[in-house]
Amino acid sequence: DQQVKQNSPSLSVQEGRISILNCDYTNSMFDYFLWYKKYPAEGPTFLISISSIKDKNEDGRFTVFLNKSAKHLSLHIVPSQPGDSAVYFCAASVTGGTSYGKLTFGQGTILTVHP
């Protein structure tokens, strides 16, 4: 039972255009969502997060949108740069109780930004 799903295994975008990566979740208890970026042979690095009390969070070129009713979040990268080419993981957690920050990850989306 995959609680966090990234249905697009890959995405190809031209430099300067917008990249939109999508993520769906099924567990309504999730209240904190994160995006991680991963380059080959490296560990994931934190990109941006959003709490369920918000519907949007921006950090420079990166914006995450959360639609709680649809159990859907998306990451927008504008403008996309070749250095953004990486695997992007969506992750979710339940912050209360005994969750202790345990993350549930999606399968990842490979983003390729062409010059």
Add this chain to the structure above:
Amino acid sequence: NAGVTQTPKFRILKIGQSMTLQCTQDMNHNYMYWYRQDPGMGLKLIYYSVGAGITDKGEVPNGYNVSRSTTEDFPLRLELAAPSQTSVYFCASSYHGQSEAFFGQGTRLTVV
């Protein structure tokens, strides 16, 4: 800034052998985690710890053991290696349960 350090980076094990994957962090984080990533899949939680002396199972704990004797170190033990444990292993730490986790560079393990 070392952050989260994992050793070794690569290892090949024979079926039935045992080994310990080392993880240490220098950020004074209370929370530490072990994840594994199989090809084309997301990361799955093996074990986690909320402080020295406290550990608990994650989603896929079978075949593994952990200990947390200090805040800094969180080793992962494989007792009887099996081909199903071929994977990339990531250690992570976080300040508390509502902050982002920092990951090590990973250990690529192959069991043959």
